[in-house]
Amino acid sequence: MQISSEIKGGRWMEAIMVTSLISVQLSLAFYTVFISRFLAGGLQPLFLVAASSFLSAFLLLPLAILFERKNWPEKIGLYLTIRFALIAVGGTPLYQVLLLIGVKKTTPAVATAMPNLAPGLIFFIASCLRIEKFDIKCKHTRYKVMGTLMCLSGAMAMSFMQADSVNLPAESPNLRSILFMGANLSSIDTTSNDWIIGCLYLLAAVVVLSCVMILQATTMADFPAPISLGAISGILGSFFSVIFQYILQGNISTGAASLGITSIIAAVLAGGSVSFLTATIVTMCVHKKGPVFVSAFNPTQTVCAAVLSAVILKQFISLGSLIGMGLLFAGLYIFLLAKMKEADMEEVTKVLPDEERALLF
Template sequence: MNKLEDLAIVSGLIVVQFLYACNSILMSYLMTLGISPLSVAIFSTFATFLLLSPVAVYFERKKWPQKLSLKLIFQLVLISFAGITLFMTLFLKGVKLTSPAMATAMPNLGPGFIFVIAWTLRMEKVDLKCLYSKVKILGTLLCVIGALTMSLIHSTAPVKEAADRTASVSPAMMFNREKMIGCMYLLAAVFVVSSNVVLQAITLVDFPAPISLCAITSLIGVVITAFVQFIQEHKLDFGWKFKFADIAGYSMLVGFISGAALSFNGWAMKKRGPVLVSVFAPISTIISVVFTAVTLGDTINIGSFAGMILLFCGLYFVLWAKRKETYSNSLMSESKQQRFS
């Protein structure tokens, strides 16, 4: 039974990364139509709420807590604000000041951030004397290094070719104040979303309903994001210049993909913790690299291929260590039961 559950979790997490890659393509397409990024976030998040609410009521109603404590309400609001509004604001400012290539590479630091946060909060068991803990640390580092290597080398290749055709770029153009500030925005965005993943895992202890959690935080996130958009732009942009059917259709599709991915991630975090879920995140970088190679004719160079090898080696190390750790913990619990019986 444990092997089947492990297979389901691993397979599902890989499928989730495919869904995230498709979701990024759809959201990029919506923004190319002229819809503001905050509006895209509002539409897709509200669609997620509409699609997941009936499912949550039907399947998870019995898992809802009898009373909403102030602690739980605060956690729900914080997840909504950090995961949707704050992350989108920081991320979009970072993209504006740097480049899409840098914005694609930065989120691959997420597994490292999540591992450190979970370790600090003692949600992830780490014993530096234990072999399995050392392998988990090594695997996480390999995932981060491999994903960063692959995404940076692949995304900067066209820039290098363009630079070769023109004059050499001066150091002042390569390292300027705006790019440094933009990188800080992107780092802050990755740290926020990494902390949010750990906070979701903590909240699922008191609110063991991942679909309901996603639906509720989506609705709260819509309200907060709309308020932020009104403050920043002094209006609410609902894209009236576009056909409502087109916007609704794309938003529902994006919302369905987001809802399915977030709900499964929540279930997997409840079963295996946030670190295991996070190490699968760089797979979306592989998907995007392969997608651009197939559709745009880009070549996968040696650096990108080496990054893929590092990433998959790191992923295998983490999975092996987690599996062995779970097996050893179950043996210890069985021996304790036999001792006291």
């Protein structure tokens, strides 16, 4: 009975984490579509990242002091400080700027589809570092591999089909496309070149994201305070973003002369709110379940962004894109089911002798 109650309690906790992660992904999808308008208007990605990261850190700091002060180590050594800096640089200016530039040069749907390449890379790195269990003889591992491959296949299918729908528009660009996609009458012929460059930016962002999530998981083993880590990353990331903008551009400015102060404030508030949710929910889930579990929820963001693009941006969703969505959800279901079964099995095997434990796998 005790084992059964512990397993049920673990399932309730997993259900809460699953619901929270899906909510975060939906928020990120809305934000990606929303922010594309401001990027098209000339808003500088580095300024947006710096301001929104500082706002997020400002919101996180009181929670960190209130709930996690007792978890802070008595002394923060040089090695831990270096890891803080690497997470801040990789997760704030580097990843977010690469992602925002990719959004500007492609579409929100494709920009949210590309991060679905991360689970495979994270799964490989985490397995090599023994953060994630990998035993090809175990059926749960095989199901996780199959689910990851299905997610990757679905993401790639959606990316290519969305590319076709943008590069071959059914009608001439209108005011909506100019405002939201950054298109204009003189740049339609260069869309193909921008698309390739944008996809390269997004690919680089995925590589950075994978490394940051792995580094977060290993860092929280020595610093078990995810909210505090999010606040530290936000403060340091904002600082580094300002430095990078000054080095690259020679000044600190919004870069959006055509946007009013209200629009800029709205963009910063949206970015700060999304960063706040991501830092609290995602970071804690990484601490509890590992980076591969968290990254498997990226398909939800992709599907939502594709639907929003169809409704708001009037982009055509083809049959191939719908098939890609189906693959994404099927792969996500298989992956999460394997993770849940594996977690349940680990709970049971803790109280079983070695002879019986071997029969379960």
